[in-house]
Each structure stands twice: as C-alpha cells, then as structure tokens.
Amino acid sequence: MDEVDAVVERVRERVLPDNEERAELQRVAAEVIDRAETAVADLPVDAEVIQVGSTARGTWVAGDRDVDVFVAFPADLDREELEEYGLDVGHAVLPGGHEEYAEHPYVKGEVEGYDVDLVPCYDLDDATDIRSAVDRTPFHTRYLEERLDDRLADEVRVCKQFLKGIGAYGSDLRTQGFSGFLTELLVLEYGGVREFLAAAADWHPPVRLDPEDHGQAAFDDPLVVIDPTDPERNVAAVLSAGRLASLQHYAREFLDDPREALFEPREPDPLDADEVRAAISDRGTTPVAVVFDAPDVVEDQLWPQLYRSLGGVTDELDRRGFDVLRAATWAHDRAVLFAELAVAERPTVERHEGPPVHVRDHAAGFYGKYADGDAYGPFVEGDRYVVEREREFAAAAEFLRSDALFDVALGAHVESALEEGYDVLVGDDVAALADEFGAEFGEYFDPRP
C-alpha cells in the first residue's frame, strides 16, 4: 500500500458511518417511510413511498443527517393535485415542517435530529418523460443501487469528502461544484476515488463521459457527463470551469503529496477591521464596496443574481477606465459587491478616437460635433481624428453612487434591493464590513486554488 492508498484508507475510516449511525439512520428512515405510507393511505389516489439520495444509496459521509423521501404519484394525476397531496403527506409526516419550493413545493422538517425532505414526484416509466427535475431522482437512485457495491459506495464517501475539503462539493448555484449524483457517477466510471483523481489530473477540458453511451446532444460545458437515465442531460451542467480547474489542481496535489489535510475544508481566520486595513495597505489598491440588504430569496436565486450583478458592475468599471484587480460578492444579512481597483481615479479628460479622416461623411460629422465644443481637439493622430473630451465620472465611487449603476446588468432582485438604498464604501472604509464579512475577507486576502 503506497501513501495515496494509505491516506484514502485513513479517510475512509473517518467517513464510514459506524454500525450505530447506520442503525439509527435506518430506524429514522423507516419511521419516516411508515408515516408517509400511512398518510398516503388516506389519499384518494395510490402512491409509492421511496427513499432516495445518499442515505438510500449508502453513499453518505459519516455525520451527514439527511433523509430524502419521495412520494411517487401516478403519471395521470393533475399537477395541482400532486402538489396538494404532496403537501398533505409532507405536513402529516413532518408536523413542525415548513414548505419550500423547487419546481414543486415540498415539505422540509426534522425527525429526531435528522433533516428530512418529503418531496412529491411522478411515477414514470422513463426518465425522459419527466415533468420536473425531481421526477428524475428515483431513476438515479435505482440506477446507482444496481451498480454501486459496498466498496464503491465507500469510495464515493471518500470522494465526497475530498470535494468538500477543496470546496468543490455541491451543485448549488453558489458553489457550482460537483453534485452527489455526479460524484457517484464519476467514481463508478473510473472504479474508485484514486482512479478518478488520477484521470481528472490529466483531463483536457472539454471532457465528455457517457456511461450508457447513448448521448446525442452537444453541450458547451467544460465537463459533460451524460445522464445514464436521460441522454439529453448533462449531469455536470452546473460545474464551473473554475471548480473543475480547482479539482484538477488538488487531484495533482493529492497524488504528488498525499495528505489528509486536503480532505478538510479550509477555514481561513476571519480578519478584523485592522487586519483588513493592513491587507489593503500591503496591496496598495483602492477597494470599493456596494453594500445593501440581501434580497430575501432562496440561495439558488440569490447567488446567480449576485454573480451577474458583480460581473455587470466590474465590466462597467473596467470600461470606464477603473481597472478591477479582483472582485467578489458576499451575502449574509447584507450583500456586498466588492471590487478591488488598481485605478480608482482618472483624469478629467478622456481620449476618444474618431473615424479615419478619409471616410469623409463620417469624419465630417465627428469633426462638426466636437470642433466648437469644450473638448481638446479634434486633432489628427495617424489617419484618425482624436478628441480629448470630459469624462463622465472621474472617480469610480462617483459612478457607483450615480444612477448609471442601474444601467449595468443587475439581477432583478439585486436591482430592487439597490433601489431601496445602498452604501458605497471606498478605501479603508470597507474595513467596517469586517464585522459581518470577516471570514470572507480572510479568504479573499489569502486566495487558494
């Protein structure tokens, strides 16, 4: 056994649930299923109660306390009835639960310390007939139950722990990483965690895998793993290029220098205000922050809007000559669009190139527009007219505080939140954010792959 295998073995021992945890989980799952079947019996339609997810497939990491139970209704049931009956069952099973909304509404609650999702879906013959994403889950569970033996299930647990350690686990739209199902398919495809990491270390994206060899469609994603139950779907559609590159980096790190530390999520020390100021001073940049109340929407709505807004704002800062060195967006009670500027101020004048002088009509229009104005010029450089005209915003903060901020591509809820009011912090003043975002500053000023 070499050092890679030895580390995998030690991690396996940590992530493998012990008999007590397994028995306890089984007991709770049985209880939930029993309650659900009782509730279904009271409905005017028949429905099948099935356990899904990692606890059903034996691929959960020790300590995870999630039980996912689906209620599969007949395919000919109205969607409205499905939702109504689904919520009926959910509330019956989880009396203290609350409703959440994915594509259907469903009930989330707690049973003896376990997080339980009780989700209605349709009982279909073929995954390509699905009406919403949750209908696919039972197919995934059946597909993997048939293929993951105990050894592979344990390899999946180790792999999930690795992805958690490097911050790449989760297909939520904040993380844009690897879902549990994707992890399971990859370990299955390569036959083990070590084999998967060795392959990933050498990938040249775009990479395409098709376990059932039935995919026809083309995808524009860096990793394509055709869903074995649906040839039209890429299981890795959410995975970003950055998370994939991060996986490749850490796969190599692990193979070159195997160590358990890679399996532990990094938790950089939070910075206090003084430390934030020191970091800014060391870097010599001018940070700016747009701070507002975080919109009250689910995370999978919030984060794409924050990322989009950050892209919109930083593109516009760059376009206006305020060079963005790096940027980030964070959210707790407040949300922050944070950009570290290499150039925060510009001269009063900006250079504006006109057409080549020989393009007579166009050139005459340009010359006529500026000749009698306040601009310097028009003069000639090479074959073109050039003017130096007044710049709209000479300081980045002026732009951020102006209505022009609303002309950039912002997510809809972010835009509404900004309309309610926002603060613009500049330079050392951003240190005031350390109370709420100290951990984010810690990560920002000590970036890793």
Add this chain to the structure above:
Amino acid sequence: MDEVDAVVERVRERVLPDNEERAELQRVAAEVIDRAETAVADLPVDAEVIQVGSTARGTWVAGDRDVDVFVAFPADLDREELEEYGLDVGHAVLPGGHEEYAEHPYVKGEVEGYDVDLVPCYDLDDATDIRSAVDRTPFHTRYLEERLDDRLADEVRVCKQFLKGIGAYGSDLRTQGFSGFLTELLVLEYGGVREFLAAAADWHPPVRLDPEDHGQAAFDDPLVVIDPTDPERNVAAVLSAGRLASLQHYAREFLDDPREALFEPREPDPLDADEVRAAISDRGTTPVAVVFDAPDVVEDQLWPQLYRSLGGVTDELDRRGFDVLRAATWAHDRAVLFAELAVAERPTVERHEGPPVHVRDHAAGFYGKYADGDAYGPFVEGDRYVVEREREFAAAAEFLRSDALFDVALGAHVESALEEGYDVLVGDDVAALADEFGAEFGEYFDPRP
C-alpha cells in the same frame, strides 16, 4: 469667380514675387553661377554648372531667398575627387560658407542675403543610375521645366503656401510633409491647386499616382507618387499618414469655407509656467518629462531618433500600466520626451495570469514558481492560474528614473545623451520647461488637425 477662386487669387497675389524680387534673384543666381563656372575652369576636369530648385523652376514663394546651384561632374569621376572638387568650387563661390553633409558634403553660404547651396553631383544620362539622392535633382528640374508653364508655376506657389499654412510643407524628417518637388508634381497632375485640393479631399489612402505610368514596385505608404524620372521611387515616401490626413482635413475646410487664414501658419501663443500649470489642472492628468541635452546631430538625424525614443518610452509606460493619454517630443538646446499620463501610479501588486490548469506541465511549473513566494495566490479564475505579484515599478517616475529606461527602443544619440544624465519632471514641475518650450506647450494644449 466663386469664393474659392477669389481666395486663391488673393493668395496668388501675395505669393507671386514682384518684378524687383525676380530681377534681384536672377542677378544673384547669375552671379553665383558665374563664380562657380570660374572655379570649375580651374579644375582638372570639366563640369556643368546648373541652377536647380524652386528658384530655377519659378515656383518659389515670394520672400523665399534660396538659390540652389549644382555642379555636375562626369560620371566616371571618383567619388573622392567629386567631393574634393565639389568643396573646392563651393568654398570658391561662398568664401564665408561652411560644409554640411547630406550624402555628399557640400557648401552652404550666403550671397547678398540669399541662402546659397553649392552641391556637387554626377552628370548622368538616366536618373535610375544615380549614386546619391542629389544626382536626381537635375532630372527633376529638367522634367518640371518642360511641363510647368507660368500659370502652373503660380498655382504651385499658392499650393506651397497652403501647405505651409497647415504645417504640412517640408519633407524633413521632423515635419514628414510635402516636399517642393512633390507639391509641383501634384499640382501638375491635377492641373491646379484647387483641383488638387478637391481631389485630395476625397482620397481614400493608399492613393497611387504615376504621372509617367512606368512604376512597377509596390510601396507601403499612404500616398505613392512614382517619380517620373525613376520608376522605383516614391516621391511621397516621407509623408506620414498624419500629415496626409491633415491635408485632407484642411482641403475640405478650404473648399467648404474658403479663407486666407488657412494659408497662414498657425502660431499659438506660448504658455508661461502658470498657464502650463492651469492646463494640467484643467485636464487632471499627470505629465512626466524626460529632459536632456539635445544631441548635436543634424535635424534629419535628430527627429527620427526623438520620435523613436518617444514611441519606445510611451509603449513601455503603457505596458507597465501607466496609461499615456498623449505625448510629444520637443528640442531646442534641451530635448524633451513629454508624456501626459492618465494613470501615473499603480498598486503594489499586479495581476499575472498563468496557463490553463489543464496544461499540466506548464501549469505545474507556474504553480511551483509562485506557491511558496510572496505573491497572493496562485488561485484559479476560469480555467487558469492567476497570481497577484509585486509590481516592478508602482510609479511611472520610478521607471523613468531607473536603468529600465535604457531597455526601451531609443535612438542611438538619444541613448548617449541620456547616459550623460537627464532629469525627470513630474506633475506641475514640468511647468519649469515653459521658458524654453512655451510655444510647444501652446500647441500641445490647443491641438488642431
């Protein structure tokens, strides 16, 4: 007669030498030729004395006081002897004259208030056999003497005055404009100054003219006028794209709104130090100036080197993140490389993109280089490694004061001059240059086409 013709007519009256001026010039030219023929008679070889240039062709502008006389030696004479005999004749004709050097040495002096050039050349049958550029001049004079009648000669005078007025007259390497010969060919080609300007207003460079329809070679210049005495030569080779664009601009101005003012060289008011400071403040830029003793070389050597050095320095400033808004170079006793910066300071750190993570060897090399250093990162953005490393120069002035200045493309004499020592002025301190370069500042801060 429309307004264009009326203005041309008024200018013609100004630029046409009166009878007294003509007679006076003729008398001086005859005197010079007579002295030269006498000196030639003392030589052991025969040689022909010929008057060339605008005064020979009757295309000089009233007030010009140049007499150009060439001594054409037999084609089989050694170059050393030609130079020796040429200087002998020159000194005999111009006792107070001094030697200058183009391709051959020649003598420049004064006779009764006229500037006289006495230049030796070879007497050849065909302009394509020439050994140096001056050998071509007699061919040009003969070609034009046969074709320019009095009316066209006067049109040439008006055209020269127009080009002087817009700052585009002169084929010296500072101006990079229109030579006298080029002006004569263009007026001849189009049949008059108005016709030439009307054509130029509509040109779409590159423009190619070939009066004798004998050119074969391709040229990469914006205006190509094949020498009627030499099919391999572009008479407009020196003309820059900027001067050509300037001509097109003012040709249109003149045709749209004919006025005599266009025929008068612009002389912007020189600025004093306070006015320079006010201009800088109005623009909000950070000017920098590299100031040194002007190299003691002829203008046609000096200016290409100054332009080259300015290009080298501004390119490097841009490359290092110090955005150059506009730049200029000036020379009197001292020479100046002047650049107006939109960004004069940068943060301590600069972003440096590495290879895509999936290019394994290259990526591992990059990661290994920076992982244990002082840089922030490497981290992953998109599919690449990125680091934020220390910038070599955080201020433009630091770069200009450092040895790194000598790594840019500088002209050889400029480089030597800088090695002797130079000053770097920053911001308001450049106003100290107003004593010597007030006129240049005046033009710089009120730029025109």
